[in-house]
Amino acid sequence: MMEKKGVLYQGFPSMEELEKSPGVPSKDRIRKGPVACIECVQEIPCNPCEEACPYGAIKVGKPITNLPVLDQDKCIGCGNCIAACPGLAIFVVNGAREKAQISFPYEYHPLPKRGDTVDCVDRSGKVVTSGRVLRVVKAPNYDHTAVITVEVDQAYIDVVRSIKRLEGSDDE
Secondary structure (H helix, E strand, C coil): CCCCHHHHCCCCHHHHHHCCCCCCCHEEEEEEEEEEEEEECCCCCCCCCHCCCCCCCEECCCCCCCEEEEEECCCCCHHHHHHCCCCCCEEEECCCCCEEEEEEEEEECCCCCCEEEEEECCCCCCCCEEEEEEEEECCCCCCEEEEEEEEEHHHHCCCCECCCCCCCCCCC
């Protein structure tokens, strides 16, 4: 029996779904600098990412169930779309440096601190490598969703999508 894959069966998108997604930038674009990577593969009524983008780089249009389309030439990788996505499906990837940089939404406490070494996980939550925290942004307009940026080896730019939840307490 063939194993069923994809967001409906395993809770995260399969590589086949991501390859068909109009929100995933090309490898060439990723190497040029920061760019949004929209891993939204379900046609659901949603468009906060389109509204959050000040550069018009994300289009959902009508019907509102369209998958978001990324105009990778307009996207500057500002990250406004990351915390706006209720599905936590948007990341900013930067392959232009020696080490890859990946920014992602994070809704757990405690938050890591800049400079921390953390366990980085793939879409399924499996630890795949360690990374160094470059930034933790908790902007008021992010509605309690922090955006964390980690630095990892380039080999993990398409793999790392979060960090392992930290143990301990937070002062919030």
